[in-house]
Amino acid sequence: MSVRFRPPVPNETTGFLSRGAEKTRFLFYAVKIFSCCLLLSLAIFFRSEWNKNGTRQQTGGDVARIQTRKGKKGTTYTATVRLKGHPPIARTFDRMAMARDWAREVEAAIKAKRYNDPRRADITLDQALERYEINVSSTKATTTQAREKWCMKVLRERLGKETLLPEITPSMVAAYRDERMQEVSAYSVRLELALLSHLFRKAKKEWELPVENPVNDIERPAPPPGRTHFLKEKEMQDLLAQCRARSNPLLYPYVLVLLHTAMRPGEAAALRCGQIDIDRRTIDLQLTKNKDYRRVQLTEAAAEALRPLVKNRKDDDLVFMTDRQATGYAAIIPSQVFRESFNEAKKAAGLPWLHMHDLRHTAASWMLMRGVDMRTLAEILGHRTLQMVRRYTHLLDEHKRAAVDRIGDLGIKGTF
Numbered sequence: 001m002s003v004r005f006r007p008p009v010p011n012e013t014t015g016f017l018s019r020g021a022e023k024t025r026f027l028f029y030a031v032k033i034f035s036c037c038l039l040l041s042l043a044i045f046f047r048s049e050w051n052k053n054g055t056r057q058q059t060g061g062d063v064a065r066i067q068t069r070k071g072k073k074g075t076t077y078t079a080t081v082r083l084k085g086h087p088p089i090a091r092t093f094d095r096m097a098m099a100r101d102w103a104r105e106v107e108a109a110i111k112a113k114r115y116n117d118p119r120r121a122d123i124t125l126d127q128a129l130e131r132y133e134i135n136v137s138s139t140k141a142t143t144t145q146a147r148e149k150w151c152m153k154v155l156r157e158r159l160g161k162e163t164l165l166p167e168i169t170p171s172m173v174a175a176y177r178d179e180r181m182q183e184v185s186a187y188s189v190r191l192e193l194a195l196l197s198h199l200f201r202k203a204k205k206e207w208e209l210p211v212e213n214p215v216n217d218i219e220r221p222a223p224p225p226g227r228t229h230f231l232k233e234k235e236m237q238d239l240l241a242q243c244r245a246r247s248n249p250l251l252y253p254y255v256l257v258l259l260h261t262a263m264r265p266g267e268a269a270a271l272r273c274g275q276i277d278i279d280r281r282t283i284d285l286q287l288t289k290n291k292d293y294r295r296v297q298l299t300e301a302a303a304e305a306l307r308p309l310v311k312n313r314k315d316d317d318l319v320f321m322t323d324r325q326a327t328g329y330a331a332i333i334p335s336q337v338f339r340e341s342f343n344e345a346k347k348a349a350g351l352p353w354l355h356m357h358d359l360r361h362t363a364a365s366w367m368l369m370r371g372v373d374m375r376t377l378a379e380i381l382g383h384r385t386l387q388m389v390r391r392y393t394h395l396l397d398e399h400k401r402a403a404v405d406r407i408g409d410l411g412i413k414g415t416f
Helices: 019-052 096-111 125-135 142-159 170-181 186-205 233-245 251-261 265-269 300-310 334-348 358-369 374-381 390-395 397-405
Strands: 055-059 062-071 074-081 089-093 282-285 294-297
Touching: 062 096, 074 096, 089 096, 125 142, 125 186, 142 170, 142 186, 170 186, 233 251, 233 334, 251 265, 251 300, 251 334, 251 358, 265 334, 358 374, 358 390
Parallel strands: none
Antiparallel strands: 055 062, 062 074, 074 089, 282 294
């Protein structure tokens, strides 16, 4: 049976309390006030303890859990942000104020839909390159695919295929650059860095991964001067004579077509009969390096050289190769089928420095020397701008001197 303590009641007759009753009433209210103070103190104490060991602190209108841990190295504060529709995000600080500020900023960023969680970039270099190869490289020309596949192999070996993308820093890329510069040309290093840079741009913009491009913060090797050697008339004659003497009967018409059309070696080697119109003297190239359709005009000599090769053949038949030859590495770089015989011919002609692509430069240079304007030449070569065509102009010194000599008597012999 519970007994409730009641305060004394005044005497009904006098209306006053007795002396004993006054003391009792005083003690009653004193105990009541003390109890309230005690409960309030306990509430404040327990709230403080809860805050220290995992409380919810107000951070800019929302709540974040900040947990205090005391260890041998000192006290740390772990802030955990939880918002509906987002996974929990936690970070540890040495100061409570830093934890609160971080939580406030993260909450504001999440609500503004501008927070990039670094954990979403938990993707390795190997996984990123594999995705890049499937989605990006596969859309490029076969020769470019082969080159990028080699670049990816080197990047995996040197940077570590298990390295996470956010862990690839500018200093790591700079060290990679310096190491590769000791092994390969500046051109090769630039290609590798260009692929790595494009990978990070894709990862950030299209894959929406919170990563920064480390290649942007380093200096790339200076581009080497482009190779623009071209043959003189006697050298072309010697080369074609040696091509006729080779055991491969297709080498001569192949080299002649390169010299008379300025086509890329791979474009010519992969030609099919249906692309060639002998009567109109044209070749239609559907798949080019820059993915643009291009119609190539043939000289009479080139058309006659191709005529017996396409006569009575199906449109799908390869002109310079058999289907059996167009496999393996030759399927990626078709000009490889002529590599051995071409090397023999150029050495026999006294041109060991000659590259197969130099035949394209030769055709372009001779067209310029014979009066073809630069815009027309750019269209013939398949260049979108005149910048690539200007590289040939410095080779035409002799032609320029002959042009200047036409006014060599100005003011001297009274021409005007």
